[in-house]
Amino acid sequence: MKLAVLGLAALLAAAAPSKPSAIGVTSGDVTDRRRNDNTFAGLEVELKLTGEAAGEARGARATVEKAVDDTGRNLVKEGARPPEFEKPTGQGSPGLKLDLRNPARRAKSVREISGQVEVFLPDRDPAAVASADRFLSGMDRPIASPALKASHTEVTVVSRKTYDAEKKKDEERKKKEAESAGVAGAVVNAFSGLFEGLFGDIGENDVLVRVNDPGKKVFGVEVFDAAGKPIDNAGSMKVGDFWILKFTEKVPADASLRIYLMTAKAVVTAPFSLKDVALP
Structure with missing residues (x-):
């Protein structure tokens, strides 16, 4: 009887549907710009994330390793820069696009596109989020956080007073270029790069955060209210540190x-492979 029960359990397990992959990829819109003069020529393929983790993603990027049209032409751009992580624009998952070479004139489909996606899922690791409550009361001091310490990252919210003081120093240094060449120190150099990269001034309501991140671990910085809801901002930008x-x-x-x-x-990495993607 015991053997019969074990045998039945094995049959049921084999018949049960397999669990869907946490991350999947399907093709979306295809933009085909085939031109003989190569001006703005190329192929753009939208990728859509699917699976149980797609809705959790705060960012994603896709790297293509193979792309061949139905004539056999290689569509992978050689020497292309590694893609940046894309963030969701609304409630959905991040939108991804592959920038490929011109297909052959007679090509009607892309026979294969394969590579890998990297998806940022901070909810899966408590160490992926560092928090600072009432952070405005602790400006100009590095935020104390086990997560930041573990990632060898230092984050400091810069006060308006410090910003104005450093900006004034920077203006004085520019008046004495010969002397400024000998100015040293990471903080001085960082602020100098900030002022050179800004178009205009920092607003009175803006939050300025200095990030010392040698391991390139910081994905983003956000502000939340006391109820834990994100406070809508008018955009963000990154200038140097x-x-x-x-x-x-x-x-x-x-x-x-x-x-x-x-x-x-x-950060979850998953391979993807798309077959016979129709060209418009």
Whole structure:
């Protein structure tokens, strides 16, 4: 009887549907710009993330390893830069696009596109999020966080007073170029790069965050209210060692800062392979 029960269990396990992959990829819109003069020529293929983890993704990027049209032409661009991580634009998953070479004139489909996607899922690793409650009260001091320490990352919210003081120093250095050549120090150099990279001034409501991130672990920085809801900002930009978060209204004193870190457990890599993608 025991053997019969074990045999039945094995049959049921074999018949059960396999669990869907955590991350999948399907093709979306295809933009075909075949031109003989190669001006703005190329092929753009949209990738859509699927699977149970797609909705959790705070960022993703895709790297193509093989792309061949139905005539056998290689569509992979040689020497292309590694892609940046894309972030969701709304409630959905990040939108990904592959930038490929011109297909052959007579090609009607891309026979194969394969590579890998990297998906940032911070909810899967507690060490992927560092938080600082009431961060405005601790400006000009590095944020104390086990997650930041483990990733060898230092994050400091810079006060307006410090920003104005460093900007004034920078203006004085520019008046004495010969002397400024001998100025040393990581903080001085970092602020100099900030001022040179800015188009205009930092607004009174903006949040300036200096990130010392030698391992390139920081994915993003966000501000949340006391209820744990993200505070809408008017955009953000990165200049050198600085993240600048733009706000139209003053950030509440009880707001918290969250720093997202790309830890090994929070970045999931999955292969993908698409077959016979039709060309328009």
